[in-house]
Amino acid sequence: MKKINYGKIYTAPLTMWITFFFVIPTSIIFLYSFLKKKLRGGVLWEFSIDGYTALINQSFFKVVWFTVVISIFATFLTLLLAIPTSYFIARSKRKNLYLFLVIVPFWTNFLIRIFAWISILGNNGFLNNMLLSLGIIKSPLMLLYNQYAIIVVTVYTYLPYAILPLYSTIEKFDFSLLEAARDLGASKLQSLFKIFLPGIRSGIMTATIFTFIPALGSYAIPLLVGGQKSFMIGNLIARELKVTMNWPLASSMSVVLTVVTTIGIFIFLNTNKNKSELKNEN
């Protein structure tokens, strides 16, 4: 009797979904990046690498650099906040309540939450008004429309995505290992850095990826709270698409962003994997 591979049948809906909504659009972007631009958007079906040669200029590299720096800072801050928070939740007796609170923001639309930040950080916003009424400052601080605002809102947005994977690793972490480390002469700080952080490495990696990648592709956050000067790659792509109507350039930027991120994740995952595999083989 012929054996039927049910796995393929079960995964068919998902395969179709991914093909239609992920593989095909990505392929279209890839294709467009090698075509000529039409004057008012769209593409001419002629092969060209104009989209890529146009990338080699200082202002593009400046935007890439700005995007990467902002994303690194935001990721670092997110981890710095997420690790202690996840630790607290994992060790608490009211895990479910705290996890629930972490998830609550997802019930409100992302854009609305960014506008909430505008009303907190704005010149006439909650924070400035409070500081003014307490007499700590004389005139409103410029909290909005700079790179710090981007970082604050990015950290806020991706914190739940960092907390959840970290929580699940920390919850499985064997805390008697910390006692063992202390017993063997480690100070509290040493047991944290030599045992705890390596022990939750997989969670840290997931949290890093979950924060860094979307931060790299930020569009709405820099647009709404970043001000005129804060342009990230996402904004640049949108401008090429909608304002200058240079679709091949927008596509080539997207391709570069996708390829660089993919290679980055690949290297990031592989260095970590190789290390542990090497140790196993020895």
Added chain:
Amino acid sequence: MKGSVVLINDINKSFGESRILNNVSLEIKKGEFFSLLGPSGCGKTTLLRIIAGFETPDSGDIKLDNTSIINLQPNERHVNTIFQNYALFPHLSVYENVAFPLRLQKKSEKIINEEVRKYLSMVKLEDHIKKMPSQLSGGQKQRVSIARALVLQPNVLLLDEPLSALDAKLRQHMLIELDSIHDQVGITFIFVTHDQQEALSVSDRVAVMHQGVVLQVGTPSQIYESPGNSFVADFIGETNFIEGTVVSVDDKMGVMNVDGIGKVNFYLDKPVKTGDFVRVTVRPEKIRITKEYPKIEGHPHTIVLNGIVDELIYTGFQTKFFVHLDSKVLFKVFKQHVKYFMDETPINWKDPVYIWWNPADGYLVEVEPR
């Protein structure tokens, strides 16, 4: 000899409402293999964690060679622990696990290498140096944790139920090995266990704990042969309790009246007056059982009881008989098989039998004056 005297002075500890340790005081000698034995929840592990520094007692003091360590952090105490679940660092190799405490002390690579190899060969793991903990069996993991705990040459080694996760055969084997490691390193071992066999077989002395109180401290044979009270008698091994009112006393022996048995002779291990309520423990292996009425010579105080075998459990080296008298009083009797096939007539289920014991083999555990 290396190792320290451990002085535990009047330790009290509560978690919330429940009192875990109640005025616990113990003196553990230099180089001794000392066991804390008791059922789960008796406070033995908490006491060990207080010595290690993981818990702070509500009151009391712990001294190592006359120096109080109660205010020291766990990493400042010359005491190392072997954990029940081994607590090996999963991201480090066997070598690096054992090297971990030495690296913290910033020892040179040469010394680290020498020490790690020395202790790994002591626990017979020199061939597994480069493996990761996940590649080891339970017994091997426990050996790594032993090497790791000993590499700093602590004064005291604390063992928190180190064998409970191993299977029975391996447990026996590791126990003997622990004993020989103790002989080699000569430091003080404090061994926490709920298994009375483990405690009796390797310890120099045993403290029996129950509900946060130390009931008895003594050598294994003292604990087994002259238990301090009926809890100890019942917890250590198996036993029969015979209880009744004292009817007469002379200078060495007493006679008590037991419901369902009648007059029973017993030795006066404690002072007793006529009319007192007494409880005597007789270990099942000390009771003899036969099908024919026995000829007893030299023990004039022995009484012979007759009963019916309710149940018998053959375990190879011995058979456990559960015998009830006409009065429904139940006795456990263990018969050692020196020569099973040649043993008189075999005793079967429902057989009428005679049982008796030498009163000197019983032990008077409790006296309640009336």
